[in-house]
Amino acid sequence: MPLAGDVPIEYPLEMWDRDVEGETLLRVLVSEEGRVSRVEVLQSSGHAALDSAAVGGARDLRFQPALRNGRRIEVWATVPVHFSKQREPRDFSRPGG
Numbered sequence: 001m002p003l004a005g006d007v008p009i010e011y012p013l014e015m016w017d018r019d020v021e022g023e024t025l026l027r028v029l030v031s032e033e034g035r036v037s038r039v040e041v042l043q044s045s046g047h048a049a050l051d052s053a054a055v056g057g058a059r060d061l062r063f064q065p066a067l068r069n070g071r072r073i074e075v076w077a078t079v080p081v082h083f084s085k086q087r088e089p090r091d092f093s094r095p096g097g
Contacts, residue, residue, distance in 0.1 A: 009057025011083055012049040019085065022047050024054035026079040032072040034063040045083065054081040 022045030029038035039058045044051050058079060065072040 008060035009054055009081055012053050015047065015049050015083065016085065020047055020050070021084050022050045023083065024051045024081045026054055026058050026081060028058055028061065028077050028079050030063045030066065030075050030077055032065055032074055034065045036061050036063075037074070042078065050081075050083050053083075057081070 023043075024041060024045040025043035027040045027042045028036045031037045036059050039055045041051055041055065045054070058081070061079070063077065066075040067073065
């Protein structure tokens with residue numbers, strides 16, 4: 001689960017100015033320490049600038065480490081990144097939130 005706080009993914013200014021919106025679906029490898037060690041694009045937004053911003057920002061995300069039998073483990077997580085000019089509250093407690 002992502003830790004609460006600032007989301008390090010920034011909307012590319014040129015895309016914002018052109019009213020371009022989209023969603024990039026990422027797959028991230030979360031280390032035993034809760035840091036992102038690898039990022040892959042599962043589904044492109046259709047815009048290279050948005051995908052690049054999503055990948056770059058995802059590298060700075062922090063997660064609560066996953067546990068198996070009381071020990072921290074490395075896991076893959078799916079992270080949707082929404083680029084929208086509409087401000088919506090995010091609920092990370094539910095899938096796709």
